Amino acid sequence: MWRLPVKSITRFPVSSTLIHPHPLIGIQAIRRISLDDSNDAKKSSESGKGDNNAGKGDNDNNSGKCKNSTNGSDNGRNLSKKDNASESLSEAEAKLHRDLENFSPDQSSRVSNPGGALPGVDPKLMKYMNHPKTAYDPSENRQETNYEFHAPPSWKQKKREEAKRRARGKSPLRKLIPSILAGCAFLWAFHTYRYLTKDKDENKDKDGSLLKPSKFLPYVISFKYKIDDDHYLIEVTRKNRIQKLIKNQHLFSGNHIWSVEIAKRDINIVRNLTPLPLFVAGADPETKKPHLRLVSKAEQEGKFIFIVKRYPDGEFSKWFTGLNLLDEVDIRGPIEEYRFSPHPLDRYPSRPQLSNTIEKTEPDPIYPEHLPKAENFVYYGAGTGILPLLQVLYSPNPPKGFVQAYISLHKQSNLLQELRTLNFFAEKCGRAKFHYLIGGNGEHISEKDIMKPSLPHFNSARDLKVSAELYRYKLLQEKKKEVREQMESDSNADKRHSKSTDKKDRNYSNIDVLPPLSSNPSKEDIPDLDISKIKPENAFQQFSFFGKKDKSNQSPSLALVCGPDGYIEFVSGKPDLNNVEGKDNGPIGGLLKKKGWNDTNVKRFTGL
Numbered sequence: 001m002w003r004l005p006v007k008s009i010t011r012f013p014v015s016s017t018l019i020h021p022h023p024l025i026g027i028q029a030i031r032r033i034s035l036d037d038s039n040d041a042k043k044s045s046e047s048g049k050g051d052n053n054a055g056k057g058d059n060d061n062n063s064g065k066c067k068n069s070t071n072g073s074d075n076g077r078n079l080s081k082k083d084n085a086s087e088s089l090s091e092a093e094a095k096l097h098r099d100l101e102n103f104s105p106d107q108s109s110r111v112s113n114p115g116g117a118l119p120g121v122d123p124k125l126m127k128y129m130n131h132p133k134t135a136y137d138p139s140e141n142r143q144e145t146n147y148e149f150h151a152p153p154s155w156k157q158k159k160r161e162e163a164k165r166r167a168r169g170k171s172p173l174r175k176l177i178p179s180i181l182a183g184c185a186f187l188w189a190f191h192t193y194r195y196l197t198k199d200k201d202e203n204k205d206k207d208g209s210l211l212k213p214s215k216f217l218p219y220v221i222s223f224k225y226k227i228d229d230d231h232y233l234i235e236v237t238r239k240n241r242i243q244k245l246i247k248n249q250h251l252f253s254g255n256h257i258w259s260v261e262i263a264k265r266d267i268n269i270v271r272n273l274t275p276l277p278l279f280v281a282g283a284d285p286e287t288k289k290p291h292l293r294l295v296s297k298a299e300q301e302g303k304f305i306f307i308v309k310r311y312p313d314g315e316f317s318k319w320f321t322g323l324n325l326l327d328e329v330d331i332r333g334p335i336e337e338y339r340f341s342p343h344p345l346d347r348y349p350s351r352p353q354l355s356n357t358i359e360k361t362e363p364d365p366i367y368p369e370h371l372p373k374a375e376n377f378v379y380y381g382a383g384t385g386i387l388p389l390l391q392v393l394y395s396p397n398p399p400k401g402f403v404q405a406y407i408s409l410h411k412q413s414n415l416l417q418e419l420r421t422l423n424f425f426a427e428k429c430g431r432a433k434f435h436y437l438i439g440g441n442g443e444h445i446s447e448k449d450i451m452k453p454s455l456p457h458f459n460s461a462r463d464l465k466v467s468a469e470l471y472r473y474k475l476l477q478e479k480k481k482e483v484r485e486q487m488e489s490d491s492n493a494d495k496r497h498s499k500s501t502d503k504k505d506r507n508y509s510n511i512d513v514l515p516p517l518s519s520n521p522s523k524e525d526i527p528d529l530d531i532s533k534i535k536p537e538n539a540f541q542q543f544s545f546f547g548k549k550d551k552s553n554q555s556p557s558l559a560l561v562c563g564p565d566g567y568i569e570f571v572s573g574k575p576d577l578n579n580v581e582g583k584d585n586g587p588i589g590g591l592l593k594k595k596g597w598n599d600t601n602v603k604r605f606t607g608l
């Protein structure tokens with residue numbers, strides 16, 4: 001925008017006589033104006049000076065004085081007047097004089113004769129009136145007029161004005177539109193920056209999971225130990241494990257058996273292995289034997305161990321057992337091999353996980369007795385075929401039933417001592433019974449090791465009714481027994497009361513006056529121990545002292561068979577996987593069939 005200021009100043013003298021109330025002075029002023037109109041600037045300034053003097057005289061003199069001063073100024077003017085102007089002026093003066101002569105004011109009126117009848121001036125005002133008079137300077141008394149020329153608005157200004165006009169009176173949301181657009185632009189810029197600067201390395205591990213069934217994820221070999229000539233313990237750890245733990249993924253649960261696939265990329269082969277929920281907490285400095293701990297907390301996830309058998313001509317097992325520490329392997333899973341059937345007790349707290357020390361394994365929760373009991377199963381495994389059983393026994397939420405395990409090994413040393421110890425703990429907690437059959441010692445599985453099958457405790461909703469009925473019947477029997485015992489003890493008491501013996505004085509309720517024990521205490525001398533009020537501190541106490549031992553006698557309703565093909569065939573018949581789904585359709589045969597097992601209660605794991 002531009003503007004062109006053009007300033008013009010008009011000046012004209014303003015005399016105080018212009019506003020003087022006296023008619024004569026007013027006339028004088030009129031005369032002066034007419035003089036200014038007709039004379040040049042110089043004359044005007046001269047006459048102005050004269051007026052000024054005349055003005056001074058006005059304040060303290062009467063009208064006559066004024067008149068003199070007027071005459072004085074007239075004289076000065078006459079000197080410089082041109083002839084034609086002087087004529088018109090004299091005419092005007094003559095007219096004025098005529099008017100003055102004719103002027104006869106009413107002398108009685110104060111208005112017409114103010115000087116004569118003016119009241120005395122207030123002495124307070126006098127000091128203001130005597131104030132020194134300043135000379136009149138017309139240059140100070142000026143009025144200014146500005147003339148500003150506004151340039152026509154440019155197209156940008158017009159656009160802005162139009163935008164402002166349109167924005168005015170719009171809804172608050174519409175007013176926010178510019179801010180929203182600015183925000184969007186910022187986000188877009190931010191994401192573009194992230195996209196442009198992000199790592200484009202395809203091989204970089206960007207997945208946050210510990211394991212994924214659909215994708216091979218990198219793991220590193222974090223520990224390796226040779227158990228014997230052809231068995232190795234290998235611990236693997238998820239690469240960048242700590243970052244992956246944020247997802248809080250729990251891999252292990254005893255309600256299913258699962259494996260992982262490990263890829264050997266250069267020759268494109270994939271093999272399954274069975275992870276165990278264990279990690280290496282340390283190693284013996286001399287023997288290098290690992291100290292194993294169970295994976296039980298979230299922060300211990302992302303590590304597990306494999307027990308691998310090395311076959312002399314086995315491509316995968318040779319490569320895998322030949323890997324060094326910190327070598328990378330690609331693992332995918334979990335691949336579910338078997339899931340235990342659902343059971344009503346699944347809704348109740350799970351059985352506590354086995355602990356690294358026997359006294360730390362928590363006791364089992366007390367499950368309602370009117371519900372069907374947990375299922376028991378028998379496990380027939382050979383070599384690495386023991387691993388699926390160990391996986392479920394060591395995991396959190398282990399099976400609630402009892403397991404009879406028949407494990408065939410070439411040598412005792414095939415199974416790491418630490419695993420044997422954990423199996424022993426499982427036995428002492430009433431969860432399993434291991435029967436090791438060492439081939440080197442001439443022990444082989446035979447018909448005598450095969451248990452008879454029983455019906456499962458829970459098949460359908462009907463079993464819930466049956467077990468509730470059974471529970472009622474059991475309670476009834478217990479009540480009957482209690483009443484019978486009470487009646488018997490009452491009749492005995494009567495008999496004792498009739499006999500006059502010193503036993504009469506015995507008072508067991510008063511603990512301070514306990515009777516002296518005789519050398520041969522009778523049954524009545526031992527007070528009853530109320531076992532229901534004592535709580536077991538761990539699973540071992542619960543199993544050993546609190547009447548849970550009878551569990552081991554319960555027969556299994558499920559048989560799991562796992563091992564090399566020959567072993568599986570001998571125990572349970574030949575599997576038939578020759579179908580699209582890879583389902584085992586082979587009939588049950590071998591030892592199991594002889595004892596009454598069938599395809600409804602047998603599960604075979606092949607390829608181990």
Ligand SMILES: Cc1cc2nc3c(=O)[nH]c(=O)nc-3n(C[C@H](O)[C@H](O)[C@H](O)COP(=O)(O)OP(=O)(O)OC[C@H]3O[C@@H](n4cnc5c(N)ncnc54)[C@H](O)[C@@H]3O)c2cc1C
Pocket residue numbers: 259271272273274275306307308309310311313314315316317318337384387563564565606607608
């Ligand atoms: C679900 C599942 C879980 C498994 N878990 C484990 C595990 O935890 N630990 C483990 O070591 N293995 C496990 N295996 C077996 C493993 O996947 C491989 O089959 C094994 O490592 C041999 O592979 P390879 O490439 O070395 O031998 P291959 O090249 O496949 O075979 C080489 C030679 O070894 C013989 N052979 C192969 N496998 C067996 C066997 N099981 N018994 C007897 N002879 C055999 C073959 O007859 C052949 O002559 C599991 C298999 C499955 C299906």
